[in-house]
Amino acid sequence: MTKKRGSGQQLEKPQLDFKVTETIHAETDNSELDTEIECPLCQSVMTSSAYDLSYYGCDECNFCLYR
Numbered sequence: 001m002t003k004k005r006g007s008g009q010q011l012e013k014p015q016l017d018f019k020v021t022e023t024i025h026a027e028t029d030n031s032e033l034d035t036e037i038e039c040p041l042c043q044s045v046m047t048s049s050a051y052d053l054s055y056y057g058c059d060e061c062n063f064c065l066y067r
Helices: none
Strands: 036-038 045-047 055-058 064-066
Antiparallel strands (some): 036 045, 055 064
16 A cells, blocks of 8 residues: 655755864874883882883882883
8 A cells, every 4th residue: 555645745855964073183292101100019110211112110129010
């Protein structure tokens, strides 16, 4: 069974409102990466070498933490 529309009826087109937004990210200075964290054993400051960021070393208790 099919329904017939009258000749005066028209379908309305939906009004779609799309907004384009631009996100601007501030540039980060990669030279200031986290090179110091707190040692989980003695709560002293652990440092990471500027050349090798794969681990942190504590000078107080000689604990090493690898990433």
